[in-house]
Amino acid sequence: MSPDQLKVLAIPGSLRGDSFNARLLHRLVELAPPELVFIDHFLDGLGDLPHFSQELEGERTPASVEALRRRIAAADALLIATPEYNSAMPGVLKNGLDWASRPSGESVLAAKPAAVLGASPGRFGAVRAQADVRTVLTAIGAEVLDEELPVAAVHEKFGDDGTLQDEETDRALRSLLGSLLELAGGPPVSESDSADYSRECQRLAAAS
Numbered sequence: 001m002s003p004d005q006l007k008v009l010a011i012p013g014s015l016r017g018d019s020f021n022a023r024l025l026h027r028l029v030e031l032a033p034p035e036l037v038f039i040d041h042f043l044d045g046l047g048d049l050p051h052f053s054q055e056l057e058g059e060r061t062p063a064s065v066e067a068l069r070r071r072i073a074a075a076d077a078l079l080i081a082t083p084e085y086n087s088a089m090p091g092v093l094k095n096g097l098d099w100a101s102r103p104s105g106e107s108v109l110a111a112k113p114a115a116v117l118g119a120s121p122g123r124f125g126a127v128r129a130q131a132d133v134r135t136v137l138t139a140i141g142a143e144v145l146d147e148e149l150p151v152a153a154v155h156e157k158f159g160d161d162g163t164l165q166d167e168e169t170d171r172a173l174r175s176l177l178g179s180l181l182e183l184a185g186g187p188p189v190s191e192s193d194s195a196d197y198s199r200e201c202q203r204l205a206a207a208s
């Protein structure tokens, strides 16, 4: 791998075998420019994590959680494709992010560039779930791309062979990859309100 290449970890928020969100991540892998390399392609195993509990921290941290943290730490950037369940991100994804947010002050997500997209058969393309994910990532201190990519009526955009048949979505996916590359490869962002907010969140988490 060239030093000019960025390692991307794709995270599907759905456990469904034929997930539309996972299909979009597969398409992103196909569309990626040479500067972006997907490591191990996808983060699977979100469903194998135990429910987050502060009683399972420190020496009692489960091996599956350590593995999750190692995989995130090894990535230069994250791409998360989230479904929307009842106007929010799926619990399994929130659980993974909660685990990755700890230990407080040492999260592997801190300063990690991340882009979020989402798909739904409905009219809004999981836009509320994407906002939810961005809020949580920002609270943890990740460097979150301030763009959304809602793919509405997603079931109409794939052919019977499972390939994406929609030029507009393809263009939007390419554009998202470009924005992520810029975010992850560009100069460090300056201090911002969101950084102050994440520090406050970390402080409250450490105090609890």
Ligand SMILES: Cc1cc2nc3c(=O)[nH]c(=O)nc-3n(C[C@H](O)[C@H](O)[C@H](O)COP(=O)(O)O)c2cc1C
Binding pocket: 014, 015, 016, 018, 019, 020, 021, 022, 082, 083, 084, 085, 086, 087, 088, 119, 120, 121, 122, 123, 124, 125, 126
């Ligand atoms: C429990 C549940 C709640 C859902 N709530 C929403 C919702 O709030 N908004 C929406 O657009 N779709 C909703 N859906 C439909 C999902 O968007 C749809 O099942 C989608 O295909 C899931 O993503 P996946 O294909 O990546 O698994 C819901 C589905 C389930 C199972």
